[in-house]
Amino acid sequence: xxxxxxxxxxxxxxxxxxxxxxxxxxxxxxxxxxxxxxxxxxxxxxxxxxxxxxxxxxxxxxxxxxxxxxxxxxxxxxxxxxxxxxxxxxxxxxxxxxxxxxxxxxxxxxxxxxxxxxxxxxxxxxxxxxxxxxxxxxxxxxxxxxxxxxxxxxxxxxxxxxxxxxxxxxxxxxxxxxxxxxxxxxxxxxxxxxxxxxxxxxxxxxxxxxxxxxxxxxxxxxxxxxxxxxxxxxxxxxxxxxxxxxxxxxxxxxxxxxxxxxxxxxxxxxxxxxxxxxxxxxxxxxxxxxxxxxxxxxxxxxxxxxxxxxxx
Amino acid sequence: xxxxxxxxxxxxxxxxxxxxxxxxxxxxxxxxxxxxxxxxxxxxxxxxxxxxxxxxxxxxxxxxxxxxxxxxxxxxxxxxxxxxxxxxxxxxxxxxxxxxxxxxxxxxxxxxxxxxxxxxxxxxxxxxxxxxxxxxxxxxxxxxxxxxxxxxxxxxxxxxxxxxxxxxxxxxxxxxxxxxxxxxxxxxxxxxxxxxxxxxxxxxxxxxxxxxxxxxxxxxxxxxxxxxxxxxxxxxxxxxxxxxxxxxxxxxxxxxxxxxxxxxxxxxxxxxxxxxxxxxxxxxxxxxxxxxxxxxxxxxxxxxxxxxxxxx
Numbered sequence: 001x002x003x004x005x006x007x008x009x010x011x012x013x014x015x016x017x018x019x020x021x022x023x024x025x026x027x028x029x030x031x032x033x034x035x036x037x038x039x040x041x042x043x044x045x046x047x048x049x050x051x052x053x054x055x056x057x058x059x060x061x062x063x064x065x066x067x068x069x070x071x072x073x074x075x076x077x078x079x080x081x082x083x084x085x086x087x088x089x090x091x092x093x094x095x096x097x098x099x100x101x102x103x104x105x106x107x108x109x110x111x112x113x114x115x116x117x118x119x120x121x122x123x124x125x126x127x128x129x130x131x132x133x134x135x136x137x138x139x140x141x142x143x144x145x146x147x148x149x150x151x152x153x154x155x156x157x158x159x160x161x162x163x164x165x166x167x168x169x170x171x172x173x174x175x176x177x178x179x180x181x182x183x184x185x186x187x188x189x190x191x192x193x194x195x196x197x198x199x200x201x202x203x204x205x206x207x208x209x210x211x212x213x214x215x216x217x218x219x220x221x222x223x224x225x226x227x228x229x230x231x232x233x234x235x236x237x238x239x240x241x242x243x244x245x246x247x248x249x250x251x252x253x254x255x256x257x258x259x260x261x262x263x264x265x266x267x268x269x270x271x272x273x274x275x276x277x278x279x280x281x282x283x284x285x286x287x288x289x290x291x292x293x294x295x296x297x298x299x300x301x302x303x304x305x306x307x308x309x310x311x312x
Numbered sequence: 313x314x315x316x317x318x319x320x321x322x323x324x325x326x327x328x329x330x331x332x333x334x335x336x337x338x339x340x341x342x343x344x345x346x347x348x349x350x351x352x353x354x355x356x357x358x359x360x361x362x363x364x365x366x367x368x369x370x371x372x373x374x375x376x377x378x379x380x381x382x383x384x385x386x387x388x389x390x391x392x393x394x395x396x397x398x399x400x401x402x403x404x405x406x407x408x409x410x411x412x413x414x415x416x417x418x419x420x421x422x423x424x425x426x427x428x429x430x431x432x433x434x435x436x437x438x439x440x441x442x443x444x445x446x447x448x449x450x451x452x453x454x455x456x457x458x459x460x461x462x463x464x465x466x467x468x469x470x471x472x473x474x475x476x477x478x479x480x481x482x483x484x485x486x487x488x489x490x491x492x493x494x495x496x497x498x499x500x501x502x503x504x505x506x507x508x509x510x511x512x513x514x515x516x517x518x519x520x521x522x523x524x525x526x527x528x529x530x531x532x533x534x535x536x537x538x539x540x541x542x543x544x545x546x547x548x549x550x551x552x553x554x555x556x557x558x559x560x561x562x563x564x565x566x567x568x569x570x571x572x573x574x575x576x577x578x579x580x581x582x583x584x585x586x587x588x589x590x591x592x593x594x595x596x597x598x599x600x601x602x603x604x605x606x607x608x609x610x611x612x613x614x615x616x617x618x619x620x621x622x623x624x
Contacts, residue, residue: 043413043414043417044413044416044417044420045413070392073388074386074388074406076385076386076388076405076406076407077389077406077407077409077410077413079407080382080406080407080408080409080410080411081410081414083410083435083436084410084411084414084431084432084435084436085435086410086414093388094386094388094389094392094406094409095388095389095391095392096392097389097392097406097409097413098389098392098393098395098396098398099392099396101355101356101357101389101409101413102355102393102396102398104356105355105356108356119396120396123395123396123397124395124396
């Protein structure tokens with residue numbers, strides 16, 4: 001593929017796909033539009049988990065085995081925090097704190113999240129364009145059987161145990177796409193727009209909730225291809241399948257396609273879930289990403305489907 | 313001694329004396345009034361070096377050999393900071409960050425520095441009362457041959473190299489003594505008020521610059537005893553002697569006594585500097601504090617001088 005590629009992505013699963021793309025394309029052709037609905041304030045620090053996961057993954061700093069945070073991380077901060085009887089449900093690694101402290105300081109001085117993120121990427125020599133979905137705060141709020149919960153309360157503190165009745169994206173109504181987001185989607189050189197196999201409800205829907213982004217996806221000449229987060233009737237990681245069941249949905253690629261109806265032009269599904277009829281153009285592949293080669297293979301399969309569908 | 317003791321103190325040298333006092337008195341009888349003129353904002357974090365040194369020293373967490381910071385500290389944060397091309401002239405240890413992050417967050421929420429400090433001390437089971445000199449910000453600013461410098465710029469970044477022409481305490485004019493400061497000084501049960509062998513110009517003068525504190529020292533019934541920071545015509549550590557020479561002062565206990573004239577009732581001097589005439593009541597001792605026993609010995613010598621002088 002000679003064109004550019006845009007990826008809408010959340011954290012871990014999405015970062016795998018972006019890393020796969022970076023194996024088969026020159027990095028400067030890739031633009032990742034990243035969910036910031038998980039962003040939150042903790043001890044006054046602004047934490048952007050999905051952006052950080054992408055930064056760590058693309059720069060080779062991610063702890064692959066653990067699935068989050070930095071490789072070779074140390075934990076003196078958390079230990080000191082516990083000695084001071086402070087809340088310790090959110091793990092802040094010592095090295096990880098550098099991004100949080102520098103970001104919080106820069107935001108407090110009036111810099112935009114997109115600028116701060118670009119600065120981090122530049123310091124680590126990343127050519128991939130990493131854009132927050134918005135520079136304005138958008139917060140994913142879950143209405144559950146235990147009341148309203150912020151994303152991190154639900155995801156980290158309560159380990160996704162509460163039953164979710166509804167999800168809303170506070171602030172999305174007045175948020176604007178970050179600089180570069182609409183340009184990348186609408187760029188005539190963009191040959192494919194991918195939706196990473198991130199959680200559709202918690203990682204991708206917040207991006208689609210930012211006014212202007214869904215319309216740009218429709219208007220784009222590039223086909224929009226989602227990679228199904230379902231593999232053999234399950235999600236690889238996280239609460240995707242649980243959330244689908246709580247909504248009364250079958251845990252199938254067809255349900256994913258229905259969720260993204262009107263947004264996507266094609267779906268890449270895992271062979272374990274075939275045969276199925278997602279009622280949209282699709283391709284089948286082994287979408288499980290364990291090795292680096294797996295990541296590249298899935299990225300290539302998604303781009304192949306985009307190439308097969310061609311410009312809209 | 314059955315009475316209470318108040319100590320005016322800066323960081324390292326002063327913390328040694330307070331630790332010495334805690335060897336010979338029950339800790340709850342000791343009130344340390346701590347310089348906050350060194351406090352500064354770094355990456356948006358509020359850092360209180362002298363308070364932290366006291367907290368670490370009294371709780372057994374201080375890195376004695378290094379002279380600052382925590383024992384067994386790790387440095388992943390600084391390493392990550394450098395990878396991000398951020399300023400690295402001020403060393404922030406991973407464990408040390410816990411105090412800075414929690415303090416900054418609490419202050420931003422409207423808590424007073426004195427409350428935050430008391431909370432840290434309580435979490436570490438310290439009975440010694442550790443009071444910042446003021447809850448209002450006071451900043452030590454040095455006029456030097458390289459221009460105006462904040463304390464940390466002078467002390468850490470430039471390693472005290474510039475020649476100092478004048479020192480002022482910005483904000484001191486409108487600062488108030490922190491809750492408990494005047495009460496401790498004026499308490500009829502207070503049998504001695506010590507001025508630790510901290511830097512007179514940079515650690516003690518900021519405390520004396522807070523309106524009401526010098527007057528309370530005069531009004532107190534307890535004698536005020538300074539421990540000379542000069543040992544054998546030199547300062548043990550830091551720029552005390554250099555600052556004295558830059559002012560045209562002899563590096564002697566007599567010059568220290570003259571500096572504190574009107575504030576102190578007696579001076580504890582090191583035997584290496586005898587004979588001398590500080591023109592005030594004095595006692596002589598080995599004031600070099602290397603071991604824990606040394607610290608207790610110097611504390612006892614200072615209290616003995618106070619007992620000899622008796623209530624004013």
